[in-house]
Amino acid sequence: MKKILGISAFYHDSAAALSVGGKIVAAAQEERFTRKKHTAEFPVQAIIFCLKEGGMELDDLDAIVFYEKPLLKFERLLETYYATAPGGLISFLKAIPAWLNEKLFFRKIIFDKLKEVGTYDKKKVKLLFSEHHLSHAASAFYTSPFEKAALLTIDGVGEWCTASLGMGDGKHITFFKELTFPHSVGLLYSAFTYYLGFKVNAGEYKLMGLAPYGNADSPQATRFVETIRTQLVDIKEDGSVWLNPAFFSYATGLRMVPDAKWEQLFGLRKRKADEPILQSHCDLAWAIQHVTEDIVVKMAIEVRKISSSENLCLAGGVALNCVANARLQKEGLFKNIYIQPSAGDAGGAVGAALAASHLYFNEQRIVEKDRDAMSGTYLGPSYSDQDIERMCVDNHATYQKIDATAKLSHHVASLIAAGNTVGWFQGKMEFGPRALGNRSILADARNPDMQRILNLKIKYREGFRPFAPAVLKEDARDYFDLDTESPYMLLVAPVREGRRKLLPDGFADFDVAAKLACARSDIQAVTHIDYSSRIQTVDRETNPVFWELLHAFKEQTGQGILVNTSFNIRGEPIVCTPFDAYRCFMSTELDFLVINKYVFTKTEQPGRNDQESWRRKIPVTID
Numbered sequence: 001m002k003k004i005l006g007i008s009a010f011y012h013d014s015a016a017a018l019s020v021g022g023k024i025v026a027a028a029q030e031e032r033f034t035r036k037k038h039t040a041e042f043p044v045q046a047i048i049f050c051l052k053e054g055g056m057e058l059d060d061l062d063a064i065v066f067y068e069k070p071l072l073k074f075e076r077l078l079e080t081y082y083a084t085a086p087g088g089l090i091s092f093l094k095a096i097p098a099w100l101n102e103k104l105f106f107r108k109i110i111f112d113k114l115k116e117v118g119t120y121d122k123k124k125v126k127l128l129f130s131e132h133h134l135s136h137a138a139s140a141f142y143t144s145p146f147e148k149a150a151l152l153t154i155d156g157v158g159e160w161c162t163a164s165l166g167m168g169d170g171k172h173i174t175f176f177k178e179l180t181f182p183h184s185v186g187l188l189y190s191a192f193t194y195y196l197g198f199k200v201n202a203g204e205y206k207l208m209g210l211a212p213y214g215n216a217d218s219p220q221a222t223r224f225v226e227t228i229r230t231q232l233v234d235i236k237e238d239g240s241v242w243l244n245p246a247f248f249s250y251a252t253g254l255r256m257v258p259d260a261k262w263e264q265l266f267g268l269r270k271r272k273a274d275e276p277i278l279q280s281h282c283d284l285a286w287a288i289q290h291v292t293e294d295i296v297v298k299m300a301i302e303v304r305k306i307s308s309s310e311n312l313c314l315a316g317g318v319a320l321n322c323v324a325n326a327r328l329q330k331e332g333l334f335k336n337i338y339i340q341p342s343a344g345d346a347g348g349a350v351g352a353a354l355a356a357s358h359l360y361f362n363e364q365r366i367v368e369k370d371r372d373a374m375s376g377t378y379l380g381p382s383y384s385d386q387d388i389e390r391m392c393v394d395n396h397a398t399y400q401k402i403d404a405t406a407k408l409s410h411h412v413a414s415l416i417a418a419g420n421t422v423g424w425f426q427g428k429m430e431f432g433p434r435a436l437g438n439r440s441i442l443a444d445a446r447n448p449d450m451q452r453i454l455n456l457k458i459k460y461r462e463g464f465r466p467f468a469p470a471v472l473k474e475d476a477r478d479y480f481d482l483d484t485e486s487p488y489m490l491l492v493a494p495v496r497e498g499r500r501k502l503l504p505d506g507f508a509d510f511d512v513a514a515k516l517a518c519a520r521s522d523i524q525a526v527t528h529i530d531y532s533s534r535i536q537t538v539d540r541e542t543n544p545v546f547w548e549l550l551h552a553f554k555e556q557t558g559q560g561i562l563v564n565t566s567f568n569i570r571g572e573p574i575v576c577t578p579f580d581a582y583r584c585f586m587s588t589e590l591d592f593l594v595i596n597k598y599v600f601t602k603t604e605q606p607g608r609n610d611q612e613s614w615r616r617k618i619p620v621t622i623d
Contacts, residue, residue, distance in 0.1 A: 132158020
C-alpha cells in the first residue's frame, strides 16, 4: 500500500491530500489553518495535518506529487509573450523575474518548504509532477463509483490545457481532445466576474447567484447574449471555443479585459466592487451564465459521442457551477453524473495523489458501486472534548454539555424551530468549498426573513446572495423536482410547484431589492428568485449526526429541511478549530453555537456585547 502526498499550491486554494493504497484518508485546504482565504501559500499546515492523520512522517511517504508541471506553464508564458510582443511588456517585466528567481526552481522550493513540515531525508523523497488536467480528471474518476466513465474537465487554465475530454476505464485514463490557452471557458466566465465587480478566482459563484436576477426575456439580455456570441466567443459544435483576442487582456495584460472596449461593446461601464447592482448588471450575468451552460452541454454531447459511456465525471473550477451541472442533468445525456466535490484547484491535490497511485505505482483500484470515495468530504481535522474545554477555559466561555446524540439533536432542533440561528461544528472538517453539516450555520428554511437576517447580521455579505437547503435524502422530492441525490451541493433544482407562491405582476421589471422582498415559497429562505435551490441531500449513513438533527427538526415541525450555509463571515475561510468557531460566533449575531456536544448560548457569554473587538481578531480578505 503506497503512501502518497498530493499537493496543490502557488496559484490559489492550496491544499494537501494523503492517499494510502489508493484511498484518500485525509485532505485539507491551507486557508483553513492560516485563515487567509484562497491562499496560494505552500500548504505546510495542511501537510502536517495529513501526515498526523495518517500516523506518519515525511520519510514514510512513497511519493510526493505536485498537481501540475511548472515548466510547461513557464513554456506557455514565454510562448504567449513572444507571440504577442511587444504587447504585454509590463506584465512580462513583472512575471518573468519571479519565474527566473524562484519558480523555475520548483524542486528546490518544495524541498525547502518541506523543512517547515518536519525533518526528512532528501534521498528518500520521490518528488513527482502530474499534469494539471490529469489531476482534475483523476480527482473525479478515481473517487467516482464508476468502473468506466467519460471525463470532462473545464477550468481557467493549467499548463496549456483549459478543458479536456477523456475516458476512464478501470485505473486507466485516456484523453481524446483538449482545448488550449488562451481559449478558455473558465477565463471567459472569470472575465465577466471581473467586469461585474467581483474578484476573479473567488467571486464566480457570486456571478452565478446574480444571474437569476436577469430578465431573460428582455431586449437587453437578448442583445448581451448576441454580443457575446458574435463578438467575444466563437462556439463550435463540439463545445470548443475561440475567444476574440481583441477583447481579452488576461494573456499578457494586468487586467482580465480592456475596460474601454467592453464599455463600448456592452454600453455598460465596469462595475466597482462597492457600487450598487443594476438591472443591466443582472442581465449581463444572466447572459454569460446562459452562454456558459450552452458550451458545457456541447462539450458533454461531444464526450458522450466519443466515449459512448453512460457515466460522466466532472472536475475543474467550472464544474462548481451548479446551475450548469443541473442543466447537464436535465439534458439527460448521461445516466449517471459524478462531480468531484472539490472540483477546483484544491481538489488537484487529491487527483495528483490518486494519479500517482494508479498510473505511476500501478496500484489496484477498488470501486464501491453504490457510493463515491470522498467520505462525504469529511476528510479534515476533528477535535476532542479536551480541545474544546481548553478553548473554553482560555476564553472564559460558558457552555452546557449534552452527551446523548438524540437529546442534543432534539434540543438544537427546538432552538432552530424557535427562530434562532445556530453555528454547528461537528466531527471532521469538510474538504472543498462547501460546508456540508460539520462546519455549518443552520436556520429555519420556512422563515421568510431568514435570508435577510443571515446576509445582514451574520454573513455580512451582499443581500442578493441565496442560501442552500440541507434536506433529508428521503424527503428531497417532497420539496424539489430532483430525481437524483445531491450530497455535495453541486446541483440546483426547482422548488416543487405546490410549494411556490405566485409572483406579482411585473416581477421581471422589479429591481434586485424588490425581487428579494417578494414571497416565493413556503421554504422562502432557500428559494432563489427563479424558484431554484442549490441542494444538499443528507444521507443517514454518510453523516448520521447531521441526519439526526434534521430528523429531530422534522419530528418537531413536520419539515426535514434547514438552511445550511458555511460557518464563516464574508472574506473569512470556513472555520476549522473550536476557537475559530467561537470567535466567529462572538463576532456575529449568531444566537447559539454547538461544538460537538457543547452548546454555547450567546446571552451567557462574557464579552457578548463587544462584537467589534472579536471581529478585529479575524483576518479578513475582501472577496
